Amino acid sequence: MTLKFPRALALSALLVGSGSAQTVPDKDYRDFKGSNGKVIQAVLLDKTATDAVLLLRDGKRATIPLTRLSDDDQAYVKDWSKDKAMFVQKCRGLAIRQLLELRGYESFEFRLQNNSIFIDGKLNGKPARFLVDTGAGTSLLHAPFATSVGLVVGPMDEKIYGVSGEAPAGWTPVPTIQLGEAVFKDRRILATDLLKDKPPGSKSREDVILGAEFMNKLDAVISYQDRRIFLRPDRSDESGVKSGKGDEGLAFRLFKTKEGKTLRGKVISKTPTAATIELTDGKKNPYFIDSFVQEDEAYLRAWSEAGAFFLQYCQSLTINELLTLRKYQSFQFERRGNHIFVEGTLNDNKVTYMIDTGADSSLLHLSAAKKYGCEVGPMNLEVYGIGGKAPAGVTTIAKLTMGDAVLTNRKVLATDMVRHGEPDNLDYVGLFGADFMRELDAVITYTETRIFLIQR
Amino acid sequence: MQKSTFTRGLLAVLGLAVSMAQAAEMRTWMSRKGGTMEAELGSITGDQVVLVPKDGKEQKFKVEDLSLADRQYLVEFGGAEASIITSGAPGLPEKDDYIDAASIKKLPAKLRLGETSSMLAFEVVQSPHFLVASAGKIRGQDTADTAERLWHGMAFQHMNFRKDWGDKRMLILMVDDRKVYKALGEWYVAFLLKEGDQEGAQRSKTVWDKVGSNQIRVPDDTIKEYNLLPAAILFNITEAASFAKPLGAFPTHSISSVLLSKQMSGVSSFGAEGYFAIVTGHAYFKEIILAKKTETHLLDVSGTGNDEISSKAGFKDGTSWAKTLRPLVRKGKVKVELEAMLKWTGADLTPERLVLIYSFAYYMESDAKRLCAFAKMIRRIESSNQIPPAEEIANIFGFDSVAGFEADWKKFITDGEFK
Numbered sequence: 082m083t084l085k086f087p088r089a090l091a092l093s094a095l096l097v098g099s100g101s102a103q104t105v106p107d108k109d110y111r112d113f114k115g116s117n118g119k120v121i122q123a124v125l126l127d128k129t130a131t132d133a134v135l136l137l138r139d140g141k142r143a144t145i146p147l148t149r150l151s152d153d154d155q156a157y158v159k160d161w162s163k164d165k166a167m168f169v170q171k172c173r174g175l176a177i178r179q180l181l182e183l184r185g186y187e188s189f190e191f192r193l194q195n196n197s198i199f200i201d202g203k204l205n206g207k208p209a210r211f212l213v214d215t216g217a218g219t220s221l222l223h224a225p226f227a228t229s230v231g232l233v234v235g236p237m238d239e240k241i242y243g244v245s246g247e248a249p250a251g252w253t254p255v256p257t258i259q260l261g262e263a264v265f266k267d268r269r270i271l272a273t274d275l276l277k278d279k280p281p282g283s284k285s286r287e288d289v290i291l292g293a294e295f296m297n298k299l300d301a302v303i304s305y306q307d308r309r310i311f312l313r314p315d316r317s318d319e320s321g322v323k324s325g326k327g328d329e330g331l332a333f334r335l336f337k338t339k340e341g342k343t344l345r346g347k348v349i350s351k352t353p354t355a356a357t358i359e360l361t362d363g364k365k366n367p368y369f370i371d372s373f374v375q376e377d378e379a380y381l382r383a384w385s386e387a388g389a390f391f392l393q394y395c396q397s398l399t400i401n402e403l404l405t406l407r408k409y410q411s412f413q414f415e416r417r418g419n420h421i422f423v424e425g426t427l428n429d430n431k432v433t434y435m436i437d438t439g440a441d442s443s444l445l446h447l448s449a450a451k452k453y454g455c456e457v458g459p460m461n462l463e464v465y466g467i468g469g470k471a472p473a474g475v476t477t478i479a480k481l482t483m484g485d486a487v488l489t490n491r492k493v494l495a496t497d498m499v500r501h502g503e504p505d506n507l508d509y510v511g512l513f514g515a516d517f518m519r520e521l522d523a524v525i526t527y528t529e530t531r532i533f534l535i536q537r
Numbered sequence: 538m539q540k541s542t543f544t545r546g547l548l549a550v551l552g553l554a555v556s557m558a559q560a561a562e563m564r565t566w567m568s569r570k571g572g573t574m575e576a577e578l579g580s581i582t583g584d585q586v587v588l589v590p591k592d593g594k595e596q597k598f599k600v601e602d603l604s605l606a607d608r609q610y611l612v613e614f615g616g617a618e619a620s621i622i623t624s625g626a627p628g629l630p631e632k633d634d635y636i637d638a639a640s641i642k643k644l645p646a647k648l649r650l651g652e653t654s655s656m657l658a659f660e661v662v663q664s665p666h667f668l669v670a671s672a673g674k675i676r677g678q679d680t681a682d683t684a685e686r687l688w689h690g691m692a693f694q695h696m697n698f699r700k701d702w703g704d705k706r707m708l709i710l711m712v713d714d715r716k717v718y719k720a721l722g723e724w725y726v727a728f729l730l731k732e733g734d735q736e737g738a739q740r741s742k743t744v745w746d747k748v749g750s751n752q753i754r755v756p757d758d759t760i761k762e763y764n765l766l767p768a769a770i771l772f773n774i775t776e777a778a779s780f781a782k783p784l785g786a787f788p789t790h791s792i793s794s795v796l797l798s799k800q801m802s803g804v805s806s807f808g809a810e811g812y813f814a815i816v817t818g819h820a821y822f823k824e825i826i827l828a829k830k831t832e833t834h835l836l837d838v839s840g841t842g843n844d845e846i847s848s849k850a851g852f853k854d855g856t857s858w859a860k861t862l863r864p865l866v867r868k869g870k871v872k873v874e875l876e877a878m879l880k881w882t883g884a885d886l887t888p889e890r891l892v893l894i895y896s897f898a899y900y901m902e903s904d905a906k907r908l909c910a911f912a913k914m915i916r917r918i919e920s921s922n923q924i925p926p927a928e929e930i931a932n933i934f935g936f937d938s939v940a941g942f943e944a945d946w947k948k949f950i951t952d953g954e955f956k
Contacts, residue, residue: 176562193701195803196920282733308700383563383577383591407614442805442922462807475807490929491921492808519920537613537913 110138114151125161127402133158172395172403177304177524178311180395180403182334185345186302186311187261193308194286196441196515200310203259204289205230211260212287213296213303213310215525216437216512218419220292221467222272223285227253234272241273243467244444244498248273258289262314262335262343263299278469290439293419297527302400303438305515306522333361336381337374344368348384356381400526400533409524409533410484416530422509423532425483427453433509434483436525436532440514443493449510450476450495457495464496471496483513486521486536563591565699567604571634571689581615584624601625604693605905605912623906630693631686631784631827640665641681650759651724656717659710668706668763672721673714675777680709682783687792687823691800694912697919698800707799708755708769709792711780718773722746725753749773749833750791770795779832786828794820801918808923811879815924817891818898821855825895831855835883835891858892859899859956865889866950873947875939876927900949901934910934 110122113135123135126142133150135143147155178188191213192199198213204222207230221241224234237249250273258265275285295301299312314335336344336358346360355367370381395403401411414421414436421436427445430453444464450457458475476495481488499505517523521534566574566588576596579587584600600608600621611617644661648670651657659670662677667684669677684707691698712718722745729738732754744751751771760767770791772780779785797819804812817835824831831854865871871889878897881890901911914933918924925933931942949955 179562192703195922379563379591383593385593489932490926492923494807516920516922520917537916 111157113154116149116151118151125158128158128161172398172406175395175398175403176307177302177400177403178307178309180398180400181302181311183347185313185315185333185335186300187263187314187335188309188311189261190309193519196519197286198303198310198438198515199287200260200291202261202289202291203257205232205256206259207231209288210286211289211291212439214290214437214439215293215296215303215421216435216439217290217292219294220270221250221275221290222253222255222270223275223288224251224253224272225274225276226285226288227255227272232272237273239271241271241467242500244464244496245278245466245471246468247500248277248468258295260291260295260299260312263312263317264314265295266318273467275467278467279465293421297416297419300528301525302528303523303525305519305524334380336368336377338368338372339374340372348381348389350386351381351384356384399529400524401529401531404524404533404535407535409522409535410486411531411533412484414525414530414532421525421530421532423483423513425481425513427481427510428455428479430454434511434513435509436518437512438515438518438525440512442516443491443512443514444473444498445476445478445493445495445511446498446507446509447474447495448497448499448505449507453510455479455495462494464494481517483521483534486534488517488520564610566607567689567692567699568602569604569628569630569633569693571630571636578611578615581611581617584621586611586615604630605909606693606696606698609696609909609912622909625905627694627903627905627908629690629826631690631823634686634689636682636685636783641678641685648759648763650721650756651728655724656720657724663706666702666706667709668765669709669711671711671713672717673712673774675711675713675774675780677709677711679782679785680711680772680780680788683785683788684709684792686784687789687796690793690823691796694908695800695915696912697916701800701802701919702766705764705766707766707795708759708763710753710769710771711774712772713774713777721771728756729754746773749775749787752795766799768795768799779828784827786824786830786832789828790820790824790831790833793823797915800915803922804918804924805922808921811924811926813882814878814894814897817883818894818896819902821891821895822898822902825855825858826899829856835886855895858895859950862889862892862896863951863955866947873943873950875930875943875946879924879927896950896955897946899955900946903954907934 110124112120113123114120121135121137123137123143125133126136127134132144132146135145137143147158150158182188189200200211200213202209202211204227209226209230222232222234227234232253232255234253235251237251239250239252240247241250250271252269253272255268255270256266258268275287275290276283299314299316302311304310333345333347336346338344344358344360346358348356349359349365350357351370354371355369357365357367359365370378373381404411412423414423416422422433423436425432425434427449432449432453445455447457456477460472460474462473462475463470464473473494473496476493478491478493479489481491493511495511498511499507518534521536524533525531526533563575563577566576574588574590576588576590579589579595581587581600585597586600586603587595587597589595600611600617601624603611605622605627608617608622612619612622641662641664644663646661647658648661648668649655649658657672659672660677662669662671662681664681664685666688667681669681669684671677688702692702710721712721722741726738726741729741737754741751741753749772751773753769753771755765755767755769759765772788772791774780779787794816798816801812801816821831821833824833862871866873871893873893875897878890878893881894901907910933914925914930917933927939927942931937931939934942936942936945
């Protein structure tokens with residue numbers, strides 16, 4: 082039985098023959114009757130004042146004007162609330178990871194050091210520690226590390242800027258950068274000595290600062306609660322992962338074997354020892370479950386037909402829908418260059434913050450802190466960053482909001498974020514850092530250009 | 538790493554054969570008795586939760602048998618009512634924990650620090666989350682047992698504790714041989730100097746012989762070899778008795794203090810006010826409630842010259858603290874003031890103050906609802922790197938004002954469960 086519900090609707094003929102092959106409808110489905118009396122089985126996903134969004138048996142969605150539905154169904158839709166829907170209730174337990182891994186994303190569990198996010202990758206084929214930094218417009222290499230993996234750092238005649246000043250940097254040709262399946266080839270990246278202006282005895286936590294340009298490119302999703310970052314390897318320069326058209330083309334998962342091979346496909350059946358995977362080229366092959374790396378082996382062991390059947394529904398949710406179900410609120414963020422900005426308030430004044438996963442602690446621009454009534458203490462502390470240290474003062478924020486999230490009585494540091502000699506015309510008040518984002522279980526998605534927050 | 542089956546302490550109400558579709562994440566669930574189970578959340582109805590382990594066979598459990606951390610997860614991800622966290626008594630998961638003797642085992646090789654020829658070679662006992670290395674007559678098994686129990690207590694209460702800990706172990710060094718302890722001190726000072734930490738070296742020199750426990754840095758190669766956390770606990774043992782049984786008073790105090798500090802993660806220099814009261818109170822609370830006595834004296838190293846050392850303790854024995862504090866608070870001789878207390882450090886401690894700090898921890902951690910607020914506060918500190926000011930603490934505990942919080946805390950001391 083193949084049905085093209087939306088098209089049929091366009092022809093204004095509600096279609097399904099009543100002699101439907103599906104004799105026992107799953108309890109999650111409802112028989113929707115068109116105004117012409119024909120029946121279709123679907124799950125109500127969402128509604129507006131005029132339309133109902135239905136999920137059909139084949140996993141596709143259709144938006145249907147309410148007027149095309151029977152009176153009963155119109156009343157059902159009217160009474161229906163997204164929160165209460167059985168289907169939706171089950172999906173809300175879904176982890177972002179499950180959602181994205183079924184769409185061709187590769188996920189990386191990250192380490193938090195203080196509040197900073199680290200993942201492992203390779204630079205020029207050698208293992209390297211990457212700091213995930215949405216506040217870095219472009220990526221940076223730690224120069225001594227770059228040299229140690231055989232790269233040639235060019236003349237240090239470029240300048241890079243940080244909150245505390247500027248530092249010399251040199252263009253460095255990089256044959257390969259690798260993050261899991263994603264590979265970038267023949268890039269030029271600036272290298273600088275990340276320890277140059279740090280206190281003596283400091284050790285570098287990172288070998289590479291992974292900047293926003295790569296995260297943009299790889300449609301990154303960062304979730305503090307899951308402690309994972311998700312990347313789309315098919316967006317990189319070279320990867321075996323090729324997407325098909327649209328979302329359908331990404332409805333596969335990556336499986337890695339212990340021998341280092343990567344398969345792309347979905348599980349269609351399994352026995353206690355073997356799983357049959359339908360690969361993206363349509364071939365169906367059985368594989369021994371224990372031939373996969375630990376994480377994938379665990380996935381295969383946990384896989385069940387019932388579970389997969391169910392995931393198929395949830396899969397069509399966007400991150401936005403999933404997190405809205407979990408009472409997260411979200412904000413479209415604004416991209417300026419590669420940086421991302423969100424509106425909020427500071428002591429009840431409407432302001433803009435830069436979203437910066439690389440800032441362990443949020444930081445205010447000194448003049449903005451004063452302008453918006455924050456109490457700034459003596460400038461007897463220091464903040465370190467690219468270009469050395471700068472004086473900073475403990476600053477009390479009486480109230481900061483972002484949407485419904487309200488943070489009160491917080492201490493942060495304030496420093497002068499404007500470069501020497503330049504006019505103080507910063508159009509944002511400071512960095513909304515990893516401290517607040519962790520507290521609010523932030524999820525940042527470059528695909529949906531949104532940041533999600535929840536106040537616990 | 539799992540201690541044994543999950544059903545320990547959990548009443549598997551019914552093994553359901555129904556194949557209910559679910560879509561949640563595999564996670565580690567924990568019971569009051571310390572059993573763990575990898576499972577997905579199936580569903581939650583009222584006070585019952587259905588978990589689906591990897592074999593797909595659903596099991597039903599009572600919500601109240603799950604850890605507070607799991608219940609927090611159910612509220613945040615399973616859409617459960619918040620009341621499931623605060624129902625029932627918090628109990629003493631450290632006492633309820635069932636330690637499987639087989640999970641604590643002696644390693645064949647010794648752990649060595651410094652030159653291979655030196656006397657710094659330790660017998661090693663390994664438990665799921667700790668590596669206990671001992672030199673002298675003392676043995677590590679009981680301390681590993683104690684540490685695991687306290688670890689379980691933290692994982693029971695704090696939602697992120699297990700995740701933050703990861704797959705690493707914490708090193709606990711125990712030395713009851715004077716010569717070894719002295720050699721270890723010399724090695725450690727040299728190590729710190731080599732790492733460029735002059736201040737730490739000086740501090741270590743000053744307190745080395747005077748303290749019973751201390752936190753030290755672990756050298757990188759040892760961290761790598763044993764997959765350790767970077768900070769270790771060092772016990773300088775002069776009286777072995779409390780190390781020769783589970784939950785002895787002094788090790789309970791020291792380890793509790795370190796575990797809570799670890800969970801709070803680095804507290805910034807400008808956000809440390811209140812740190813002393815919270816950590817010290819917690820450690821004494823655990824020591825007294827679990828060991829039923831106090832053995833711990835605080836050593837205050839104040840001034841920059843590090844030459845002023847004084848020892849502080851509460852009124853004699855910890856079990857009488859509540860009895861002594863109650864009339865003092867009633868008569869107004871000791872004021873129950875949160876803001877003032879958060880400012881105290883080891884330097885300005887008096888017995889009255891110490892006991893008030895203890896009552897603060899007791900108040901926060903002895904009732905399910907307040908314990909939940911306490912966990913929330915610790916979670917906030919974990920990311921914000923600062924102890925919230927008094928007003929915020931009052932808010933976290935559900936009071937509009939500091940005065941409201943103080944009144945409730947005072948009532949707890951004078952007329953409540955404080956004993």
